[in-house]
Amino acid sequence: MTNQERKRVDPLPMKETKHGDTVLEARGITKRYPGVVANDHIDFEIKAGEIHAILGENGAGKTTLMKILFGLVQPDEGEIFVFGEKVNFKTPLDAIHLGIGMVHQDRKLIPAHSVLENIILGHPRAGNILDLKTTAEEITGLCDKYGFNLDLKAKVWQLSEGEKQVVEILKALYRGAKILILDEPTSALAPPEIQKLLASIKIMTGDDLALVPFITHKLPIVLTVSNRVTVLRRGKVTGRLQTKDATENSLAMEMVGREVVFRLERVEVDRGKPILQVENLSAINDKGFQALKDISFSVHEGEIFGIAGVSGNGQQVLAEVLAGLRKVLRGKVLLEGIDVTHSSSLDKWLKGMGYIPSERVNVGSISDYSLVDNVLMNYYFDDEFSRWGILDYKKIRKLTEEIISEYGVAVPGPDTAAKSLSGGNLQKVILARVFTRKPRLIIANLPTQGLDVGATEFVQNKLLEAKKEGAGILLISEDLDEVLSLSDRVAPIYEGEFMGIIPVDQASREDIGAMMAGLKHRVAGI
Amino acid sequence: MKLGSYEVKLEKKLKVAGWEAAAISILAILIALALVSFIFLQAKVNPLIGYKEIFSFAFTNKFGLPLTINRSIFILLCTCAFIVPMKAGLWNIGMAGQLYAGALGAFAVAFAVGAKESPNLTLSSGIVIPLMMVGAMLGGALIGAIPGFLKGSFNTNEIVVTMMLNSITFWLVAYMIKDGGPFMGGGGEGEGYKLPESIFAPQIFGGPFTVLIALGLAAFLYFTFTRSKIGYQIKTFGLSPTAARYAGISSFKIPLLVFIIGGLIAGLAGYHNFAAVPGVYKITQNYGNYGDLSFYGIICGLISQQNPLAAIPIALLFGGLTNGGRYVQGKLKLGFGIDYALLGVLMITLVFFQFFYRYKIVWKKIDKEV
Numbered sequence A: 001m002t003n004q005e006r007k008r009v010d011p012l013p014m015k016e017t018k019h020g021d022t023v024l025e026a027r028g029i030t031k032r033y034p035g036v037v038a039n040d041h042i043d044f045e046i047k048a049g050e051i052h053a054i055l056g057e058n059g060a061g062k063t064t065l066m067k068i069l070f071g072l073v074q075p076d077e078g079e080i081f082v083f084g085e086k087v088n089f090k091t092p093l094d095a096i097h098l099g100i101g102m103v104h105q106d107r108k109l110i111p112a113h114s115v116l117e118n119i120i121l122g123h124p125r126a127g128n129i130l131d132l133k134t135t136a137e138e139i140t141g142l143c144d145k146y147g148f149n150l151d152l153k154a155k156v157w158q159l160s161e162g163e164k165q166v167v168e169i170l171k172a173l174y175r176g177a178k179i180l181i182l183d184e185p186t187s188a189l190a191p192p193e194i195q196k197l198l199a200s201i202k203i204m205t206g207d208d209l210a211l212v213p214f215i216t217h218k219l220p221i222v223l224t225v226s227n228r229v230t231v232l233r234r235g236k237v238t239g240r241l242q243t244k245d246a247t248e249n250s251l252a253m254e255m256v257g258r259e260v261v262f263r264l265e266r267v268e269v270d271r272g273k274p275i276l277q278v279e280n281l282s283a284i285n286d287k288g289f290q291a292l293k294d295i296s297f298s299v300h301e302g303e304i305f306g307i308a309g310v311s312g313n314g315q316q317v318l319a320e321v322l323a324g325l326r327k328v329l330r331g332k333v334l335l336e337g338i339d340v341t342h343s344s345s346l347d348k349w350l351k352g353m354g355y356i357p358s359e360r361v362n363v364g365s366i367s368d369y370s371l372v373d374n375v376l377m378n379y380y381f382d383d384e385f386s387r388w389g390i391l392d393y394k395k396i397r398k399l400t401e402e403i404i405s406e407y408g409v410a411v412p413g414p415d416t417a418a419k420s421l422s423g424g425n426l427q428k429v430i431l432a433r434v435f436t437r438k439p440r441l442i443i444a445n446l447p448t449q450g451l452d453v454g455a456t457e458f459v460q461n462k463l464l465e466a467k468k469e470g471a472g473i474l475l476i477s478e479d480l481d482e483v484l485s486l487s488d489r490v491a492p493i494y495e496g497e498f499m500g501i502i503p504v505d506q507a508s509r510e511d512i513g514a515m516m517a518g519l520k521h522r523v524a525g526i
Numbered sequence B: 001m002k003l004g005s006y007e008v009k010l011e012k013k014l015k016v017a018g019w020e021a022a023a024i025s026i027l028a029i030l031i032a033l034a035l036v037s038f039i040f041l042q043a044k045v046n047p048l049i050g051y052k053e054i055f056s057f058a059f060t061n062k063f064g065l066p067l068t069i070n071r072s073i074f075i076l077l078c079t080c081a082f083i084v085p086m087k088a089g090l091w092n093i094g095m096a097g098q099l100y101a102g103a104l105g106a107f108a109v110a111f112a113v114g115a116k117e118s119p120n121l122t123l124s125s126g127i128v129i130p131l132m133m134v135g136a137m138l139g140g141a142l143i144g145a146i147p148g149f150l151k152g153s154f155n156t157n158e159i160v161v162t163m164m165l166n167s168i169t170f171w172l173v174a175y176m177i178k179d180g181g182p183f184m185g186g187g188g189e190g191e192g193y194k195l196p197e198s199i200f201a202p203q204i205f206g207g208p209f210t211v212l213i214a215l216g217l218a219a220f221l222y223f224t225f226t227r228s229k230i231g232y233q234i235k236t237f238g239l240s241p242t243a244a245r246y247a248g249i250s251s252f253k254i255p256l257l258v259f260i261i262g263g264l265i266a267g268l269a270g271y272h273n274f275a276a277v278p279g280v281y282k283i284t285q286n287y288g289n290y291g292d293l294s295f296y297g298i299i300c301g302l303i304s305q306q307n308p309l310a311a312i313p314i315a316l317l318f319g320g321l322t323n324g325g326r327y328v329q330g331k332l333k334l335g336f337g338i339d340y341a342l343l344g345v346l347m348i349t350l351v352f353f354q355f356f357y358r359y360k361i362v363w364k365k366i367d368k369e370v
Helices: A003-009 A062-069 A092-097 A115-120 A132-146 A161-174 A191-206 A219-225 A248-256 A315-322 A345-350 A371-376 A393-406 A423-435 A453-468 A480-486 A509-516 B018-042 B047-059 B064-087 B095-112 B125-154 B158-177 B210-227 B229-239 B241-246 B253-276 B287-293 B296-303 B311-331 B338-353
Strands: A022-033 A036-047 A052-056 A077-082 A085-087 A100-103 A179-183 A210-215 A228-233 A236-242 A274-284 A290-300 A303-308 A330-335 A353-356 A441-445 A472-477 A489-494 B006-012 B359-365
Touching: A022 A062, A036 A052, A036 A062, A036 A077, A036 A210, A036 A236, A052 A062, A052 A219, A052 A248, A062 A179, A062 A210, A092 A100, A100 A161, A115 A132, A115 A161, A132 A161, A132 A191, A161 A179, A161 A191, A191 A210, A191 A219, A191 A509, A219 A248, A228 A248, A236 A248, A248 A453, A274 A315, A274 A472, A290 A303, A290 A315, A290 A330, A290 A472, A303 A453, A303 A480, A315 A353, A315 A441, A315 A472, A345 A353, A353 A423, A371 A393, A371 A423, A371 B229, A393 A423, A423 A453, A441 A453, A453 A472, A453 A480, A472 A480, A480 A509, A489 A509, B018 B047, B018 B338, B047 B064, B047 B311, B064 B095, B064 B210, B064 B229, B064 B253, B064 B287, B064 B296, B064 B311, B095 B125, B095 B158, B095 B253, B095 B287, B125 B158, B125 B253, B158 B287, B210 B229, B210 B253, B210 B311, B229 B241, B229 B253, B296 B311, B296 B338, B311 B338
Parallel strands: A052 A210, A052 A228, A100 A179, A179 A210, A303 A472, A303 A489, A353 A441, A441 A472
Antiparallel strands: A022 A036, A022 A077, A077 A085, A228 A236, A274 A290, A274 A330, B006 B359
16 A cells, blocks of 8 residues: 555544554543543553553453443543544444554454455445456455465355454554554464464564453463553553563552462362263254264363363263253263263252353343342242242342352342353352252353453362362363363264373373363373 | 543342332333323323323323223233232133133023023023023133143243233134124124113122122232142242252142132123123123233233232223223324323333332442542
8 A cells, every 4th residue: 555545545644653652552541431430630642662551350341341432322521542642432443444444353354254344344445346356466465464364255154263253353554553452362272373363462562552451361372472552450450561571460460459279179079870861962053064073082070170162062962952041963971870871951050960051141140130030040940949839039139149248249248140240259159059069060151251360360269168068060171271170081072073081190281281272182081 | 431520230129118119119000101102292281281181081080980890800800810820830721712712601600591592591690690691600710721721731931822812712702702603692782782771780889899809809819829739839939930840749639729819810800891881781892902901910910029918009000091091092182092102111110110129229439539
């Protein structure tokens, strides 16, 4: 693109920036929502050529700040300066025109279109007639420059999560973004993909692009790539650090406000009799494809059996089949020796299964319900809580109050609606509700996904506690570190098949990572 | 939005208090009445006099009040028939068909005990009347079960199915009461046979005893949806079918159940209208009008936010306005359809004002930018 073309494209031509110039500055950003101050006088600046990570727990105000910087939300107070000029974003389009790009966590791409078509969608130069050849050349140029390896003709549905992310980044760059906001850039990626992304990010900053990744909990990533870190807690800036002066522990302290243990003490529990036995299990997903292919394994008393995999490889289907929410195609499932292959979900709850679903909001809770009614979801069917069909609300309220105090759920009271809870607090309620039933088998599907450091630590310790008490736990996770630190045995899953079942002390991080990407394990082990 | 030096913004409300909801509804009613005033003015009638006539006939006149009450019982039953499936997130648009089937059920029982042939029944009325009500409930429940079953097993759209069943049962009634059908009355006027006096529904305070059923049912449903296990399951399913499945609630049983109950209640509305309202006691020639009237149950159900107790005053208001509107049309020689216009405008304002259940308008003075 020549300079002249650029001028025609961008209503406000960007100034040439050089390394170290302040490109974006926010002063005193304040945003209030009913009952909460999401952003409380936040000051923050970013320079060209720097990676400035924003770190914070859920509910710390990261999302709000990000939306304000991208024009999705207007602040109540405060000023934003881009390239030294005061701006007032009304819509994201205003931000895009000034060279701010955003890569959302939930991809906003059209699956049936090719990579190229997605990138030029909405681009000012894509008028009525598309000049695919020139644009393709320009985009290939961008790819070469930043080390992205991408087939522009591929359809987006064929891409992995990491590749989709690259498409989003390219899209922003091609529109001329100088400041790139990344929302949880690594959350859905497999370990090898994360490495690739980080390498590209490094190259981008060399080109005087400014990057602002918003990250909840992957502290090691913050430490490897960023130059500076701003830490938010409860809407306020609690720390501004140079990354070279920070450690994982110091960052976590700033974020949570207290010391966080990173090494979980794995208790050795004698493995008891099998609680869950799965034989040659197959099932199909919503699209009608076979998503589970002849899976066999067992989970024993006092054991955490970890399933590691990148999302979409059948682990969701497996969890739903075991919880009685999806039909079995072939195979057999035994719960404490009893055949429950075709049992209903209710039947399984009554027989001692406890399911912690990955979709906290849509499956695990009801937003409009109070906490009392939400706790009731796993109890209404117990005789203890109803008589002659009338619910004993006194009892269930007492249980809810106990759960709130025991699990430290930060809410005004049991009548609070679930929709006003943060992700971490909601997960505590769901977890507590399941654990209090003392289930024999716990199916924990992505139990810490999207949780901050403090809540993650809490959930993981609760799982270990349940293990100590003799429950069998099936842990499904996309976080390799979590699987390795919690499980006794690990089964990497790829396209509906286990790539092996390995005792965790014989598993190396690299091997498991490779197996998650589809390589069969050299050592056969069951 | 900017208005002069003020900024007007909409803010989401987190919760609506009961009194607030009531105040909003009353304001909506007043505005509807103000709007309909223009129709009166256009007909050169003083709106105040028009409204005085409507309300005094509907609520104080000794001929008008019983009509209002009978009409309101009917609307309240239809409202309850709508609310039960709505609590499960399902739309019952089939109260018309269900109440026709209820009427057929009741008259089928009477027919079976020989009420068409002779006024002297061998069975006592203490047995026949309850049986007729059971017949009405079964008829309504049977028609209701169809959309419920189809929803539960094949996830069929319940709105389409209930609407189609309205048409089917409408013609089924026509077949039964017209042109030599088995339930045809003796007069040859295309209406059903008349019940013998011995099995007229008993009266209480000068009106049909079904008033107790309607009020009792509203209270019972209120209790069911606040305290009972089954009410909890229905509500949970209604708020989130996926979460309900997770909690072990059957996504087959709940749709089936709510439509059976809804149909059963609508069946009772059919019993009330054709076998309990004084002076009727037969399936009338214009039975289709009552099917149309049952659609007010949807409006009442939505306005009352699916609260069966709140539906009582709303059903009374609608019953009174349909009744008084029709009366004033004749009395003041207004154009045809003033009652429909009044109810139509009322519905629109009430639905529009529901907006204020969720949002509030905030005025803020804009600081002059320096």
